[in-house]
Amino acid sequence: MPDPDLITQALGRNIKRLRTERSHTLDALAARSGVSRGMIVQIEQARTNPSVGTVVRLADALGVSIARLLDYDETSTVRIVPGEEAVQLWSGPSGGRGVLLNGIEAPGPLELWEWTVLPGEGHTSDPHPVGTVEIVRVDEGALTLTLDGREHVVPAGSTASYEAGYAHGYRNDGEVPLRLTLVVSVPPPPR
Structure with missing residues (x-):
């Protein structure tokens, strides 16, 4: 890091x-x-x-x-982010973490995240701009995805996609660590 x-x-x-x-x-x-x-x-x-x-x-x-x-190095047209330089932006009280692996502008921001959410932990997010979409792939455990007040359980090996212009959150109600990969696509701002 x-x-x-x-x-x-x-x-x-x-x-x-x-x-x-x-x-x-x-x-x-x-x-x-x-x-x-x-x-x-x-x-x-x-x-x-x-x-x-x-x-x-x-x-x-x-x-x-x-x-x-x-980004502290914008000198290359190919942006390689070594694992140890990925930026941890969220940490849970039990040791979970959300790590921003990489991101680009295409034509709006596009981000790739890796999350580890330990049992009993969760993260809530305010609504993103209208038109923002997220795709989550659960690698291990089970994700309780809350979107606009409704809960959806996403088991290991499954993916879910949703509009993130609503309040949403990620929670681990299980007994094993939850590991997931998340892609966030934000539309470009109006000029």
């Missing part, structure tokens, strides 16, 4: 660069993302380590993948 300071600095630098490229003021980005102006300033100055939800809201508002916000 890369140095957390390197990630914090890349996040701040990339948010400021993308905000400037899109001609967004701090106030405009705050309004689009729902993240306070003060928090954006702290992030851009690499003085804070924001929550996953904050990073997601900023990525959505800027119309880019989380991977692009966290």
